[in-house]
Amino acid sequence: MSDLEDEMDVDVPVSKDITFSAEPPKGKRAADLPVEAEDSLPWVEKYRPVHLSDVSGHHDILATISKFVDSNRLPHLLFYGPPGTGKTSTILALARRIYGHENMRQMVLELNASDDRSIDVVREQIKTFASTKQIFSFAQGPAAAGAGGGGGGGGSGSRLAGFKLIVLDEADAMTNTAQMALRRIMEKYTANARFCIIANYAHKLSPALLSRCTRFRFSPLKEPDIRALVDKVIQEENVRILPDAADALVRLSRGDMRRALNVLQACHASSTPLQPHDAPKVPEEDVVRETITTETIYNCVAAPRPDAIRKILDTLLRTSDVTSCLSTINTLKVTQGLALADIVTALSEEVVKLEVKPEVMISWLDGLATIEHRVASGGGEAVQTGALVGVIRNGVELMG
Structure with a gap:
């Protein structure tokens, strides 16, 4: 029997009530949570890029990936590099551009290091997802690509791409047997699914997997790229911080955007005075906070001055x-x-x-x-x- 005779299964048809759009609903963030939950989100998630145009740095990588999507020739991808450089944010923003915000759940399978990714998961969950095909899915044409271009835009001409996307985050934590089982699945179901493998260290991955992917190295972010987002967060969150302290924060982050935002949020929280337990709640705009200094940054990071x-x-x-x-x-x-x-x-x-x-x-x-x-x-x-x-x-x- 040929591979063509071994036809794929099909998923449940997509509801006709769904409007395929590459742009998430206005007024909502990527987490799609209630306002109260969004306000309590860590700044790392609150300011995670939604569109490709929002991703800091790596302009060459973003331009290359955008051309792949525009021509509907997206290969298997490998993103590797230090943590906090935008690997996961880039692939999630790419998925929103391809499928639209509403169709992420049925078209994208994301497995992180916290999930079980043994050989059984590869043979069952990943293989099942990759081998099934959506009935009402169309290859993304030029009109759809243009509608989703620039990381957003109107979604009237946007349609589902003809393939699913499987994201394996922290893939260097997968066992060798699971990586061996994965390589055949990547070849067999290429017509129906694309894989994006994300790792911190490429040398921990199997050479067979590396040869099947187009590699992109995410180097540590440059200080101007980190400073741009830090300044945006400082302005929107009304953080009181000295310019020298902001410079020290960017320098100590060492190219890690996640670290910069986490330290900034920790220092902002420490500058907020404690209120008595039985005292009435003070409105956010009336809270008088201390100014964050360079000493505050170094104490938070525990780095030598x-x-x-x-x-x-x-x-x-x-x-x-x-x-x-x-x-x-x-x-x-x-x-x-x-x-x-x-x-x-x-x-x-x-x-x-x-x-x-x-x-x-x-x-x-x-x-x-x-x-x-x-x-x-x-x-x-x-x-x-x-x-x-x-x-x-x-x-x-x-x-x-």
């Missing part, structure tokens, strides 16, 4: 007494609650700014990398603090 790092580096460079150097570092660690791993990371960023001989820089960076590996592997901080002093002082002696 620049002045503390500069003091440690100056002491290590100018003081030949190892005991004095150790005392300075240990005192700052205790008084400011610093972790050695954070100190090593911050020191490496300051060291590379110094103008020294190449052999000195190599000695410093190699030694700091070794210390960071030992600390991450469970090495004692007391011993590794001494090693930190030794690494910097050895470099100073090489300077002559």
